[in-house]
Amino acid sequence: MKIRKREYGDANLIGKHVEKLRKERRISQKDFIARLQVAGLDINPTSYSKLEGQVRIATDKEVLAISRVLDLPMEALFA
Numbered sequence: 001m002k003i004r005k006r007e008y009g010d011a012n013l014i015g016k017h018v019e020k021l022r023k024e025r026r027i028s029q030k031d032f033i034a035r036l037q038v039a040g041l042d043i044n045p046t047s048y049s050k051l052e053g054q055v056r057i058a059t060d061k062e063v064l065a066i067s068r069v070l071d072l073p074m075e076a077l078f079a
Helices: 015-024 029-038 045-052 060-070 074-078
Strands: none
Touching (some): 015 060, 015 074, 029 045
């Protein structure tokens, strides 16, 4: 897995934790995005990368889809 090149931003609270959870499950960003798309979330790689990097706000629909794909309650994403 690649190492993050930029520092994390402060636009959302979940990005860093989502990245950690995804990597713990050994899911590539590309595969995770595909799972999100299958779950009904239309998101592109750049937008998702910015979400993980906390450079942009995470929408409620994104938080819900990510929690479903990771099979976790939404609250767990904020830990």
